[in-house]
Amino acid sequence: MSVASQDTAVRTGGFVRATIYLVLIMFALFYLVPFYVMLSNSLKPLAEVTGGNMMAIPQTWTIDAWLAAWSTAQIGVEPTGLKPYFLNSILMVVPAVAISTILGALNGYVLTKWRFRFDNIVFGLLLFSCFIPFQIILIPMARMLGIMGLAGSTPGLVLVHVVYGLGFTTLYFRNYYAAFPTELVRAAQIDGAGFFRIFWRIMLPVSGPIAVVSIIWQFTNIWNDFLFGASFADVDSMPMTVALNNLVNSSTGVKEYNVHFAGAILAALPTLLVYIVAGRYFVRGLMAGSVKG
Amino acid sequence: MANHASEADFRTRLQDLLPKLVLSPTVAAMVVFVYGFIVFTVYLSFTDSKMLPSYDWLGIDNYVKLWGLRAWWTAVTNLAVFATLYIGICTLIGLTLAILLDQKIRGEGVLRPLYLYPMALSFIVTGTAWKWFLDPGLGLQNTMQMWGWESFEFRWIKDRDMAIYTVVIAAVWQTSGFVMAMFLAGLRGIDNEILKAAQIDGASNWSLYRRIVIPLLRPAFLSAVVILAHLAVKSYDLVIALTGGGPGRATELPATFMYSYTFTRNSMGIGAASAVIMLMTIAAVMTPYIYAELKEKK
Numbered sequence: 001m002s003v004a005s006q007d008t009a010v011r012t013g014g015f016v017r018a019t020i021y022l023v024l025i026m027f028a029l030f031y032l033v034p035f036y037v038m039l040s041n042s043l044k045p046l047a048e049v050t051g052g053n054m055m056a057i058p059q060t061w062t063i064d065a066w067l068a069a070w071s072t073a074q075i076g077v078e079p080t081g082l083k084p085y086f087l088n089s090i091l092m093v094v095p096a097v098a099i100s101t102i103l104g105a106l107n108g109y110v111l112t113k114w115r116f117r118f119d120n121i122v123f124g125l126l127l128f129s130c131f132i133p134f135q136i137i138l139i140p141m142a143r144m145l146g147i148m149g150l151a152g153s154t155p156g157l158v159l160v161h162v163v164y165g166l167g168f169t170t171l172y173f174r175n176y177y178a179a180f181p182t183e184l185v186r187a188a189q190i191d192g193a194g195f196f197r198i199f200w201r202i203m204l205p206v207s208g209p210i211a212v213v214s215i216i217w218q219f220t221n222i223w224n225d226f227l228f229g230a231s232f233a234d235v236d237s238m239p240m241t242v243a244l245n246n247l248v249n250s251s252t253g254v255k256e257y258n259v260h261f262a263g264a265i266l267a268a269l270p271t272l273l274v275y276i277v278a279g280r281y282f283v284r285g286l287m288a289g290s291v292k293g
Numbered sequence: 294m295a296n297h298a299s300e301a302d303f304r305t306r307l308q309d310l311l312p313k314l315v316l317s318p319t320v321a322a323m324v325v326f327v328y329g330f331i332v333f334t335v336y337l338s339f340t341d342s343k344m345l346p347s348y349d350w351l352g353i354d355n356y357v358k359l360w361g362l363r364a365w366w367t368a369v370t371n372l373a374v375f376a377t378l379y380i381g382i383c384t385l386i387g388l389t390l391a392i393l394l395d396q397k398i399r400g401e402g403v404l405r406p407l408y409l410y411p412m413a414l415s416f417i418v419t420g421t422a423w424k425w426f427l428d429p430g431l432g433l434q435n436t437m438q439m440w441g442w443e444s445f446e447f448r449w450i451k452d453r454d455m456a457i458y459t460v461v462i463a464a465v466w467q468t469s470g471f472v473m474a475m476f477l478a479g480l481r482g483i484d485n486e487i488l489k490a491a492q493i494d495g496a497s498n499w500s501l502y503r504r505i506v507i508p509l510l511r512p513a514f515l516s517a518v519v520i521l522a523h524l525a526v527k528s529y530d531l532v533i534a535l536t537g538g539g540p541g542r543a544t545e546l547p548a549t550f551m552y553s554y555t556f557t558r559n560s561m562g563i564g565a566a567s568a569v570i571m572l573m574t575i576a577a578v579m580t581p582y583i584y585a586e587l588k589e590k591k
Binding site: 017020021023024027028030031032033034035037038041050053054055103106107110111114116120122123124125126127128129131132133134135136137138139140141143144162163164166170194195196220223224226227230231241244245248249257260261264265267268271272274275276279 | 334425548580586
């Protein structure tokens with residue numbers, strides 16, 4: 001991707017180049033400022049936040065707001081801080097990501113190497129499911145979770161996220177495996193290797209990159225989800241995003257903006273970390289669903 | 294011998310069946326949780342469901358009522374305004390940044406992640422940050438006045454007529470970097486020889502881009518617009534966190550309308566009807582795209 005000869009070879013003068021840099025830096029500021037404001041104000045005492053300039057760096061540095069957001073802030077009726085909800089999110093995200101990625105890998109394997117008559121229709125139906133507005137399934141899903149005895153529980157949320165993530169994970173693995181030579185699979189078959197053996201020995205060892213893409217995509221989406229959490233969780237299973245919204249938009253008491261900001265950054269931290277560690281794959285994952293290949 | 298043959302036969306049959314068996318949980322999940330649920334919601338939209346689903350057939354009454362509601366028209370108009378501006382501005386910024394970044398920029402490796410990181414955040418976080426940033430008493434307006442620009446005013450978020458544009462600003466902030474990444478990938482895929490040939494023919498930089506590069510980016514444009522359109526119709530969390538649908542109902546979108554009618558106003562039939570219309574809107578955008586995708590892959 002970064003081969004020099006592929007760069008667009010447009011010749012530009014000094015003034016034009018200066019302007020280009022200026023525009024690029026202005027945009028960098030545009031993207032950075034809201035985050036800077038959150039960060040710097042989360043480190044100020046409340047009086048300095050409400051009485052001062054939001055762009056100023058803290059005069060009195062304090063991590064009290066962070067401690068409050070984590071363990072003592074009022075969420076709904078309980079002064080528990082965001083900690084229990086952070087754990088809820090982790091308990092929801094880990095199994096949901098694991099299950100949907102494993103199923104997606106198997107589906108992609110079947111759809112490319114074991115093709116059957118209507119496989120394209122199956123894939124089309126899966127693909128369309130990626131893009132439905134979830135409002136269309138909210139009402140029956142609420143009923144179904146009730147019938148299954150999973151209403152308001154973390155396993156219920158895991159189920160919801162697995163079901164509506166399968167389209168994406170299958171799409172990733174299918175497009176990736178499509179480029180893998182089918183002859184190798186056929187040769188292994190002639191040698192007597194079965195379905196799972198081929199998957200385990202031939203497909204899985206080459207699946208690293210796309211597995212990372214799938215895991216990152218699912219992790220980001222499920223961690224950041226609000227709609228399902230708000231619709232299907234109760235107090236004991238409420239994920240981080242819903243708790244954060246309750247903290248920020250609660251109508252009672254003094255608005256502790258510094259605590260809100262610390263909470264918002266806490267909620268953003270896991271996905272930001274993933275992004276910093278594996279940003280390259282993040283970009284690839286975002287595009288795998290849209291750009292061919 | 295015959296026994297051995299039938300055992301081998303059984304094994305091959307099992308091997309033939311296995312792929313379908315492995316795929317079956319997914320197919321079952323799709324049939325029930327996606328397509329079955331869609332049918333159920335469509336059915337509900339023709340019934341007099343209030344707080345709970347009811348099975349009394351009403352015909353198209355809910356749709357008639359829905360399109361007679363001021364709140365629904367507000368939501369639909371808002372979506373039209375929001376989607377147009379959101380898609381347009383994101384594409385423009387994304388394309389501009391991609392083209393500029395493609396000029397052998399030093400520090401590209403630093404800038405690119407800065408443009409892209411908002412995509413990793415939850416819309417709830419984005420909404421929290423921008424709600425504060427745009428608040429007249431605390432945010433931008435206050436800062437400008439403190440810096441000595443006494444007459445500076447920016448109260449859009451409190452203004453019924455302008456609040457929807459603040460949703461556009463926050464949404465553009467979140468996704469324009471992603472559109473940049475899509476265009477940049479497209480630009481890097483263009484064969485440099487074509488550009489060199491055009492330069493030798495004396496094409497200016499401007500016409501080089503207008504005549505050759507931008508037309509070659511067609512697939513990236515298409516993907517960007519389809520993805521952004523789908524994100525726009527689904528927008529829910531951002532409005533909840535940024536404006537809560539307010540001031541009044543000024544920033545209500547179909548997604549928030551559906552939620553409040555179904556779950557807090559006990560008009561499930563009308564909520565279901567609004568969800569069906571959302572689905573139809575997305576289907577109209579996505580189906581041709583998916584169809585093209587499948588045909589090309591074959």
